[in-house]
Amino acid sequence: MGPFLQYTVIGLTVGSFYALVALGYTIVYGIVRLINFAQGDLSTLGAFLGWTLLVTFGLQELPLPLALVIAFVIPMLGTAAVNLVILEIAYKPLFNKSLLAILISALACSLILSNGIEWIFGPRIEAYPPSLLPAEGMFLGTVHVTFVQIALVVVSLLLMGTLVAFVQGTTIGTAMRALAVDHDAARLMGINVNQVIRLAFVLGALLAAASGVMLGLYYVQIQFSNGFLLGLRAFTAAVLGGIGNIPGAMAGGMIIGLVESYTTGYLSGKWEDVIVFGVLITVLVIRPVGLFGERVAERM
Amino acid sequence: MSADDLLLTLLIGFLAISLLRGLGYRRLSEDPRFTTWLNRIDRVPYWSRVIAFLAAVALLAYINGDDYFTSVLVSVATYAMLGLGLNIVVGFAGLLDLGYAAFFAIGAYTSALLTTQAHWNFFTTVPLAVLFTGTAGAILGYPTLRLRSDYLAIVTLGFGEMTRVTFNNWDYAGGPNGILQIPFPEIPTFSLAGVSIGYTFQSQFDFLLVGLALLAVAMIFAQHLEHSRLGRGWIAIREDEFAAESVGVPSLRLKLYAYVMGGMWGGLAGAFFATRIGAIDPTSFTFLLSVNVLIVIVLGGTGSLPGVLLGALIVIGLPEVLRTFADQRLLIFGIGLLVIILRLALGIWPRIRRKPQPYYGLEIEEPAKVAAKILVEHQQQMVRRDARHAAAGHRVIEEGEAILEVQGVVQQFGGLRAVDNVTFDVKRGEIFSIIGPNGGGKTTLFNCITGVQKPKAGKILIDGRSVVGLRPHVIAGRGVGRTFQGIRLFKQMAVFENVMVGLYPRHRTMTWQALLHTPGERKDEIRTLEESRRWLGFVGMEHLAGRLATELSYADQRRVEIARALAAHPHLVLFDEPAAGMNPTEKLELDAIIRKIRGLGITVVLIEHDMSLVMRISDRIAVLDHGTLIALGVPADIQEDPAVIEAYLGREDEIPMPRAKGA
Numbered sequence: 001m002g003p004f005l006q007y008t009v010i011g012l013t014v015g016s017f018y019a020l021v022a023l024g025y026t027i028v029y030g031i032v033r034l035i036n037f038a039q040g041d042l043s044t045l046g047a048f049l050g051w052t053l054l055v056t057f058g059l060q061e062l063p064l065p066l067a068l069v070i071a072f073v074i075p076m077l078g079t080a081a082v083n084l085v086i087l088e089i090a091y092k093p094l095f096n097k098s099l100l101a102i103l104i105s106a107l108a109c110s111l112i113l114s115n116g117i118e119w120i121f122g123p124r125i126e127a128y129p130p131s132l133l134p135a136e137g138m139f140l141g142t143v144h145v146t147f148v149q150i151a152l153v154v155v156s157l158l159l160m161g162t163l164v165a166f167v168q169g170t171t172i173g174t175a176m177r178a179l180a181v182d183h184d185a186a187r188l189m190g191i192n193v194n195q196v197i198r199l200a201f202v203l204g205a206l207l208a209a210a211s212g213v214m215l216g217l218y219y220v221q222i223q224f225s226n227g228f229l230l231g232l233r234a235f236t237a238a239v240l241g242g243i244g245n246i247p248g249a250m251a252g253g254m255i256i257g258l259v260e261s262y263t264t265g266y267l268s269g270k271w272e273d274v275i276v277f278g279v280l281i282t283v284l285v286i287r288p289v290g291l292f293g294e295r296v297a298e299r300m
Numbered sequence: 301m302s303a304d305d306l307l308l309t310l311l312i313g314f315l316a317i318s319l320l321r322g323l324g325y326r327r328l329s330e331d332p333r334f335t336t337w338l339n340r341i342d343r344v345p346y347w348s349r350v351i352a353f354l355a356a357v358a359l360l361a362y363i364n365g366d367d368y369f370t371s372v373l374v375s376v377a378t379y380a381m382l383g384l385g386l387n388i389v390v391g392f393a394g395l396l397d398l399g400y401a402a403f404f405a406i407g408a409y410t411s412a413l414l415t416t417q418a419h420w421n422f423f424t425t426v427p428l429a430v431l432f433t434g435t436a437g438a439i440l441g442y443p444t445l446r447l448r449s450d451y452l453a454i455v456t457l458g459f460g461e462m463t464r465v466t467f468n469n470w471d472y473a474g475g476p477n478g479i480l481q482i483p484f485p486e487i488p489t490f491s492l493a494g495v496s497i498g499y500t501f502q503s504q505f506d507f508l509l510v511g512l513a514l515l516a517v518a519m520i521f522a523q524h525l526e527h528s529r530l531g532r533g534w535i536a537i538r539e540d541e542f543a544a545e546s547v548g549v550p551s552l553r554l555k556l557y558a559y560v561m562g563g564m565w566g567g568l569a570g571a572f573f574a575t576r577i578g579a580i581d582p583t584s585f586t587f588l589l590s591v592n593v594l595i596v597i598v599l600g601g602t603g604s605l606p607g608v609l610l611g612a613l614i615v616i617g618l619p620e621v622l623r624t625f626a627d628q629r630l631l632i633f634g635i636g637l638l639v640i641i642l643r644l645a646l647g648i649w650p651r652i653r654r655k656p657q658p659y660y661g662l663e664i665e666e667p668a669k670v671a672a673k674i675l676v677e678h679q680q681q682m683v684r685r686d687a688r689h690a691a692a693g694h695r696v697i698e699e700g701e702a703i704l705e706v707q708g709v710v711q712q713f714g715g716l717r718a719v720d721n722v723t724f725d726v727k728r729g730e731i732f733s734i735i736g737p738n739g740g741g742k743t744t745l746f747n748c749i750t751g752v753q754k755p756k757a758g759k760i761l762i763d764g765r766s767v768v769g770l771r772p773h774v775i776a777g778r779g780v781g782r783t784f785q786g787i788r789l790f791k792q793m794a795v796f797e798n799v800m801v802g803l804y805p806r807h808r809t810m811t812w813q814a815l816l817h818t819p820g821e822r823k824d825e826i827r828t829l830e831e832s833r834r835w836l837g838f839v840g841m842e843h844l845a846g847r848l849a850t851e852l853s854y855a856d857q858r859r860v861e862i863a864r865a866l867a868a869h870p871h872l873v874l875f876d877e878p879a880a881g882m883n884p885t886e887k888l889e890l891d892a893i894i895r896k897i898r899g900l901g902i903t904v905v906l907i908e909h910d911m912s913l914v915m916r917i918s919d920r921i922a923v924l925d926h927g928t929l930i931a932l933g934v935p936a937d938i939q940e941d942p943a944v945i946e947a948y949l950g951r952e953d954e955i956p957m958p959r960a961k962g963a
Contacts, residue, residue, distance in 0.1 A: 097645040111634035277458030285443045
């Protein structure tokens with residue numbers, strides 16, 4: 001049982017990063033039916049902004065809690081601003097055009113973001129301050145869990161809980177859900193559609209940036225091209241759970257994290273992709289709308 | 301001229317031509333001189349145009365003589381082959397594919413392994429590579445047929461990554477190092493009449509010749525597919541899968557074909573890539589390659605064959621021209637891509653589907669002769685149908701006997717019984733109307749009859765045979781045509797093409813015939829074109845045949861939909877509110893069209909809200925309210941029926957809130 005629980009802990013930690021990014025995909029998709037391919041790169045952008053603050057601007061010298069708050073909040077805001085610019089320039093003009101055009105636009109944005117990060121921050125691997133967070137942990141039976149792992153999972157769950165409360169409990173959250181069903185009807189009910197779309201992009205970016213900083217703190221090393229794999233996993237997670245569905249994205253993220261961790265543990269890291277996508281395809285063959293997705297009836 | 305300057309000149313030159321083309325279509329599309337000229341070009345066989353163009357490209361490379369320039373052209377040719385394949389999947393059938401690199405990889409590895417391990421000649425490995433990738437297409441396609449496009453994106457992406465990782469982990473194929481020392485293509489030495497013949501292709505120019513030859517094959521076959529029954533079926537599925545099914549296009553099978561065909565083109569390109577580079581490894585087949593090929597087709601204009609060539613030239617040529625900015629090359633490429641897609645969402649060389657004179661070159665038929673021809677042909681079809689029916693051991697339904705039997709049909713959504721135990725017959729040759737207030741269950745009943753929905757209980761027999769549980773295209777193939785309440789034409793297809801899709805179940809040309817464009821297939825195509833013209837004449841729409849379906853008025857769109865439903869010579873048609881949105885004159889014309897349809901011997905079932913029209917033409921009427929059949933009889937009786945009056949107007953002692961009579 002020892003390794004199994006150990007793999008589970010690792011899987012849940014990684015899974016919570018995936019879940020955060022997957023939520024960004026799902027929120028944006030739910031509102032505008034657009035796969036924002038830049039989502040993973042937004043996370044990388046967040047990671048680099050946090051790194052700049054902590055290392056270049058020497059924030060690591062400040063008391064730890066203060067440093068962490070700043071290292072999370074500023075990258076999140078900065079990334080949200082970037083995502084809004086992307087929305088206005090690259091997506092909005094294409095909303096009523098073909099699905100493929102907007103997909104290509106999203107891919108172009110991903111390309112611009114990752115290569116822009118490379119241009120600004122350089123192609124090298126950078127490192128978060130390794131001794132910033134305590135390395136200690138505790139043993140639960142035979143399983144070693146670091147406090148960082150616990151903290152990361154708790155922060156992710158808190159962020160997700162806030163999001164669910166926001167979407168389910170507030171007026172603007174209700175507006176978001178209405179928009180997900182029918183843009184025109186929502187507009188006729190007096191909902192400011194543009195504002196809600198902007199909000200979705202802001203939320204997506206906030207979650208992505210938070211996951212980016214967390215990844216930096218956890219893995220220490222970051223590179224401009226990280227976003228691709230992260231985005232890919234998160235996108236897989238979102239689809240696995242049923243894209244557009246918030247609990248689905250969270251569950252999907254956790255499942256992908258676990259599958260990945262077990263595969264690496266029991267089989268070999270080099271088969272990770274095959275197993276992860278194998279699981280996804282199997283699920284979709286059995287349930288074509290994902291685990292939590294609902295079948296949409298088409299009116300004849 | 302230096303290679304870079306020449307490349308830049310080519311890029312700018314082709315962009316300028318495509319701009320002029322766009323302007324020409326916008327300004328001159330109504331000018332008969334322009335359109336006749338276009339039609340003349342159209343009549344020059346496609347293969348000769350392709351060969352002339354590619355020969356010009358080869359000549360340009362030969363005169364220039366620069367190895368670097370030639371090698372860029374070879375890459376463009378490879379990408380163009382890939383683009384043509386992906387264009388079948390994405391452009392024609394409308395299936396998103398983000399893992400196309402997998403087919404490229406499978407083709408490359410197949411050819412490389414066969415040449416290095418089994419020492420086959422390159423040219424003999426090509427058919428096998430194509431066969432393998434076609435099979436891979438079927439394997440990918442089969443489980444994903446029922447997925448929506450957004451889900452397809454990730455599944456295909458996953459397929460691409462899985463393939464790459466598998467090659468990476470497969471030791472026999474060299475693992476991460478890949479396969480080295482792949483031999484050059486060669487024509488083995490043999491002697492013919494004492495002259496020894498044989499050649500090894502090894503210079504860049506040699507590769508260009510091989511690449512252009514393969515590209516020519518890829519282009520010609522792709523064009524043949526596009527202008528075939530199969531190609532029209534694909535585009536119909538892309539535009540509206542439900543409508544395509546309902547006119548008899550087997551959508552799942554066609555999607556599978558699209559994956560198979562698309563995969564085959566990828567295999568061709570892959571085999572060529574392997575021999576040309578001489579060493580392949582898994583890093584050549586990443587997600588970025590899939591994205592690049594997708595960019596090729598979207599930039600060029602999805603579904604457009606010349607667009608693929610232009611897209612390939614831009615995707616390969618532009619980064620080469622930008623080499624001086626080596627560090628920010630991809631960044632600039634990304635920005636350039638964004639700018640182009642924002643400016644030209646349809647691509648640089650879009651396929652223009654409206655065709656001012658679609659029947660150019662066919663002989664003109666007198667209107668009177670058209671009607672007679674349709675009648676004769678339809679009667680022949682009916683006789684043949686009945687004979688087939690009888691030969692298969694079924695009883696042939698005679699005039700006046702029940703052709704459609706609805707027995708105790710129930711359809712339920714959640715707790716709501718939309719259709720509740722409805723039973724009636726429609727006799728062969730009659731005009732039968734179904735009326736009733738909105739929400740009465742009329743369209744739901746149509747959906748059950750045409751196989752769009754499966755009823756929860758009850759039996760539906762057409763021609764004495766049960767149709768419950770059959771897919772819509774099968775029911776359509778048995779001779780049932782339908783139109784939709786909210787018009788569902790294939791919007792981005794021309795009017796005549798819409799009707800040609802309606803003829804899908806009539807013809808039996810095979811895919812290989814379409815690929816080779818055999819004489820039999822050509823004859824079938826011309827027949828299809830002629831018949832589409834007659835049916836459009838039948839509903840009075842021939843003069844608008846070349847327009848896009850979306851450009852037509854509401855009433856005209858309804859008439860085209862009727863022509864599409866009739867095209868395959870059905871013996872039962874179901875029209876869902878055909879008069880909606882028509883003005884009184886148009887309604888009178890519709891009246892005449894319906895009578896003409898009955899005159900052909902076709903049974904007509906109508907859902908209609910226009911009472912005067914219904915009372916004028918119906919032989920019998922059924923009234924549905926809240927899912928139950930409340931009256932059935934001849935028009936005069938229905939008008940007097942107290943239950944019907946109550947359903948429409950409410951009872952007198954009720955609170956005076958009459959239910960809406962419907963739109």
